[in-house]
Amino acid sequence: MTTIKDVAKYADVSVATVSRVLNKKGYVSKDAEIAVLKAIKDLNYKPNSVARSLYHKTSKMIGLLIPDISNPFFPELARAVEDVALTYGYTVVICNTDEDKKKEQQYVDALKQKYIDGLILSTNQLSIDDYKSLHVPLVALDRSISDSVPIVTANNFIGAQQATEYLIDNGSTFIAHLRGPVGVKTADQRYKGFKEVVEKKGIAHVVVESEFNIHHAKKTALDLFERYPYIDAIFASSDIMAAGVMKAAKQVGKEIPTDVQLIGFDGIPLGEMLTPSLSTVIQPIYEMGAISTRLLIKQIEKQPLETLHYELETQLNIRETTRSEEYE
Numbered sequence: 001m002t003t004i005k006d007v008a009k010y011a012d013v014s015v016a017t018v019s020r021v022l023n024k025k026g027y028v029s030k031d032a033e034i035a036v037l038k039a040i041k042d043l044n045y046k047p048n049s050v051a052r053s054l055y056h057k058t059s060k061m062i063g064l065l066i067p068d069i070s071n072p073f074f075p076e077l078a079r080a081v082e083d084v085a086l087t088y089g090y091t092v093v094i095c096n097t098d099e100d101k102k103k104e105q106q107y108v109d110a111l112k113q114k115y116i117d118g119l120i121l122s123t124n125q126l127s128i129d130d131y132k133s134l135h136v137p138l139v140a141l142d143r144s145i146s147d148s149v150p151i152v153t154a155n156n157f158i159g160a161q162q163a164t165e166y167l168i169d170n171g172s173t174f175i176a177h178l179r180g181p182v183g184v185k186t187a188d189q190r191y192k193g194f195k196e197v198v199e200k201k202g203i204a205h206v207v208v209e210s211e212f213n214i215h216h217a218k219k220t221a222l223d224l225f226e227r228y229p230y231i232d233a234i235f236a237s238s239d240i241m242a243a244g245v246m247k248a249a250k251q252v253g254k255e256i257p258t259d260v261q262l263i264g265f266d267g268i269p270l271g272e273m274l275t276p277s278l279s280t281v282i283q284p285i286y287e288m289g290a291i292s293t294r295l296l297i298k299q300i301e302k303q304p305l306e307t308l309h310y311e312l313e314t315q316l317n318i319r320e321t322t323r324s325e326e327y328e
């Protein structure tokens with residue numbers, strides 16, 4: 001492997017001169033610069049990225065913490081983050097925490113050694129002080145961590161209201177809500193949107209908590225069907241949870257949407273692949289990831305932010321798990 005010493009020898013200059021050319025700092029004569037650039041090209045020299053990071057305390061690298069890479073929602077976010085980051089010359093380190101506080105702390109500690117330039121957070125297992133200990137710009141994506149940290153999210157409250165109202169308008173009289181974990185702001189907002197509609201309209205309802213994964217959602221839904229066999233609609237806090245409901249319904253012999261209408265939340269591609277295809281509240285997932293990346297890079301490059309809070313609109317997408325004229 002060609003070293004900086006090899007370049008200096010080939011160009012007949014000092015190592016310090018080569019370093020000044022590479023880092024674009026300090027005086028270098030035009031002849032010396034030409035000689036160094038020719039040596040770099042002829043020797044196919046690649047600067048050591050680790051050494052340059054140590055020197056500059058920068059790496060053109062950003063971190064992305066996600067809670068569950070098996071949930072298709074988060075790879076969709078990650079794709080947008082990577083796409084936008086690359087256009088600005090940044091690479092992305094993706095860290096999957098599995099909603100595990102200890103694992104998340106290990107990633108934060110590791111990222112401190114990488115001299116990342118910024119961090120996007122789609123998880124919030126640690127305190128704001130833990131994240132700020134990285135001493136880099138932060139952006140919260142989908143999950144809030146602090147009022148002082150820029151956040152990009154969807155309007156979960158209104159999206160949940162729209163889903164619940166649709167179920168009621170299409171004849172459901174006893175609605176269950178599979179809410180996400182208490183304390184996760186997105187899940188809390190969806191619960192509040194659901195609760196406001198059913199209480200305002202006087203609709204019988206039940207709320208149960210589930211993790212954001214298909215297996216736990218299926219188990220929770222099976223328990224629901226056993227305790228409340230007359231449930232005729234379910235609003236799930238995510239599409240993955242809705243898929244778990246569909247598996248449970250099939251197991252107990254309930255037809256969707258004839259016996260039970262179902263609406264999920266997120267708008268991941270999986271929903272359209274299911275049979276029947278899933279009615280859902282669509283979040284602009286790619287746009288959320290793209291905006292969060294631009295917000296982070298603006299901070300890294302010392303540009304002013306117009307706002308700290310981006311809340312994007314959702315859209316109710318009716319498919320085959322709800323009753324409608326289109327599918328009758």
